[in-house]
Amino acid sequence: MGLFASIMGNAGVVSQEELTKEYSKLLTEGEVIELGFKLIRDVFIFTSKRLILVDKQGFTGNKTEYLSVAYKCISRFSIETAGTFDLDAELKIWISSENSPSIIKKFDNSVNVYDVQRVLAHHALK
Numbered sequence: 733m734g735l736f737a738s739i740m741g742n743a744g745v746v747s748q749e750e751l752t753k754e755y756s757k758l759l760t761e762g763e764v765i766e767l768g769f770k771l772i773r774d775v776f777i778f779t780s781k782r783l784i785l786v787d788k789q790g791f792t793g794n795k796t797e798y799l800s801v802a803y804k805c806i807s808r809f810s811i812e813t814a815g816t817f818d819l820d821a822e823l824k825i826w827i828s829s830e831n832s833p834s835i836i837k838k839f840d841n842s843v844n845v846y847d848v849q850r851v852l853a854h855h856a857l858k
Contacts, residue, residue, distance in 0.1 A: 744842045746770045751777055758784060758798060767851050769843060776837060778851045783825075785835070801827060801835075803855035811845045821845040825852075 751768040755777060759765070768777040773788040783806075785799040805827050812822040820840060824833035839845060 744770060744840050746775065751775070755784070755786070767847065769837070769839065771837065778848075778855075780855075783835075801825075803852075803858070806852070806856040809849075809852050809856065811849045813845055814841055823848055 746768045748765050748768070751765045755765070755775075759779065760781065763779050763781045766778050766780060768775060773793050775786040777784040777786070782803060783801040785797075785801070787797040787799065789795040789797060807826050807828055807830075809823065809825045810833075812824075814821045820838045821843065823835070823837045823839065823845065825835040826832075827834040839848070
């Protein structure tokens with residue numbers, strides 16, 4: 733992921749091996765990481781059971797919040813592909829019956845948003 737994309741708030745893909753090495757302590761028995769992205773210091777991870785949002789807080793990033801969202805709580809989601817002049821793609825997720833999306837993430841062009849949509853659809857539409 734390029735520095736410019738990071739500064740602009742866009743997420744880039746992180747390998748399953750790297751995510752598993754760093755975040756395996758968060759996983760339950762039988763849960764595996766399927767896809768993950770990094771946004772400067774923050775990470776969001778799609779597992780076989782839930783979506784995990786890792787929010788590194790403060791100046792040093794020593795304090796970290798781990799937010800788990802069960803796929804069954806996701807009521808709807810949308811993806812917006814990158815355009816000619818708008819180079820980032822966007823993911824929006826609504827939790828339960830909220831009117832506004834609870835989660836909004838932007839991706840740089842290294843991320844195939846159709847892969848993101850496929851993982852969400854696979855889990856949330858069961």
